[in-house]
Amino acid sequence: MQKVRTGLRELKKQRTRDALLRAALELFTTQGYEQTTVDEITDAVEVSQRTFFRYFANKEEAALSVQLLAEAQFLAALRERPPEESPFEALNRSVLASWDSIGEAIEAVIPVELHMRTYQLIESTPALLAAHLRHSAELEEEVAQLIAAREGLDVNTDPRPRIAVAAYTGVMRMTGRIWGQGQDLSVDAIRELTVTYLGHIGPALAGNWRNSPAPGVRGA
Amino acid sequence: MQKVRTGLRELKKQRTRDALLRAALELFTTQGYEQTTVDEITDAVEVSQRTFFRYFANKEEAALSVQLLAEAQFLAALRERPPEESPFEALNRSVLASWDSIGEAIEAVIPVELHMRTYQLIESTPALLAAHLRHSAELEEEVAQLIAAREGLDVNTDPRPRIAVAAYTGVMRMTGRIWGQGQDLSVDAIRELTVTYLGHIGPALAGNWRNSPAPGVRGA
DNA sequence: GAGGTTAGTGTCAGCTGCTGACAGTTGACA
DNA sequence: TGTCAACTGTCAGCAGCTGACACTAACCTC
Known part of the structure; x- marks a missing residue:
């Protein structure tokens, strides 16, 4: 799962992915899946919506x-x-x-x-x-x-x-x-x-x- | 399944529903589900998109x-x-x-x-x-x-x-x-x-x- | 059969998920 | 240090779906 290429780039990538995932699950489980918009997730992590969809094919996948x-x-x-x-x-x-x-x-x-x-x-x-x-x-x-x-x-x-x-x-x-x-x-x-x-x-x-x-x- | 209230209104309703269903399935099976838009279905039946969603909760349901x-x-x-x-x-x-x-x-x-x-x-x-x-x-x-x-x-x-x-x-x-x-x-x-x-x-x-x-x- | 009621429909405006295209930025590597 | 590649942001746009409201046609009553 974790790429071991250990560049700074890979590290940051992993970090944003983890952050997105954690924020998504936290929001999903507290306020519901349908009630949570992708914008809310990306706002919490401070990335653009487009970035979310580069890590996850869709909301479901997250x-x-x-x-x-x-x-x-x-x-x-x-x-x-x-x-x-x-x-x-x-x-x-x-x-x-x-x-x-x-x-x-x-x-x-x-x-x-x-x-x-x-x-x-x-x-x-x-x-x-x-x-x-x-x-x-x-x-x-x-x-x-x-x-x-x-x-x-x-x-x-x-x-x-x-x-x-x-x-x-x-x-x-x-x-x-x-x-x-x-x-x-x-x-x-x-x-x-x-x-x-x-x-x-x-x-x-x-x-x-x-x-x-x-x-x-x-x-x- | 079929309402037996037999009014003209019910009849027309049944007709549009059947027409929508048939058109949808025909389009789905010939050109694919994702490739078929709701607009295509409603165009074929000559009703508005809104009507489709009054008969079916979503595309899936059809x-x-x-x-x-x-x-x-x-x-x-x-x-x-x-x-x-x-x-x-x-x-x-x-x-x-x-x-x-x-x-x-x-x-x-x-x-x-x-x-x-x-x-x-x-x-x-x-x-x-x-x-x-x-x-x-x-x-x-x-x-x-x-x-x-x-x-x-x-x-x-x-x-x-x-x-x-x-x-x-x-x-x-x-x-x-x-x-x-x-x-x-x-x-x-x-x-x-x-x-x-x-x-x-x-x-x-x-x-x-x-x-x-x-x-x-x-x-x- | 006129007139009011109601069910069904169309129109419009708008949100959300998702995508392609392109440009900007930042780490990697010679 | 400069070039390349990877990652991200911005923007524009489509498709699914919904609420609000106006309109039309079937229904029902007198």
């Missing part, structure tokens, strides 16, 4: 850029899982690992707490949620390719990797949604939810719910 | 409105499934039933062929795909509520309905994506894909792929 970082980290984690793990094992461990290391990866750019508030903002802002879901769909395909490769399968001839990953990421997204509706914005909260929902994916798909116990979960 | 109709039909079908069917049985039958009856439901508004082209347009246009995914997420929650009600469960205390539905709709979305990348735009094609992928959801989640046969499916 709101989602940290999220992208987190997704990249998840992918990286998945790539490093040992191949003898089963697909779901590898996925589970990657998800949890990326939640655990979220702090170090993000803190360099913005406070984790701001990131969590932004996450919730995304879930509650239709335009941002839409864009986020589209990114997730792209991520899904990459994950499917990875999983298929692990198992020595071809995504185009064997539908199972894509199906499994689609089901899995469906549950992950749902977890994020439920978390966003709740009160507890901490990393621990979403981590816990993740464990709960991913852990129950087996029983949920087994059917026959009426005769088996309902695993407890606190309401939204 | 592109997605028929899709919404299809989703409503799926929901209606699901509501009418007999309660003794298992969740997945009810879901499967509803999906297939709504594909079968797509013709009659849509044809009143636009040609089915145009609808299919629009569907593919949505899958291949980032902005539309994003909005579509957001709608799907809303639909997902409704479906989860329905399924939970069928089984006499509460969505907030038993995570299984939401998990199952999330996994299921994840696979459904993936099916739409794969279809959109293919050549065959027919209803039959997507129906067949749906059967294939939904049918393999069990084996896919069972794990242990390396030792079991790969169900054949033709590539994208």
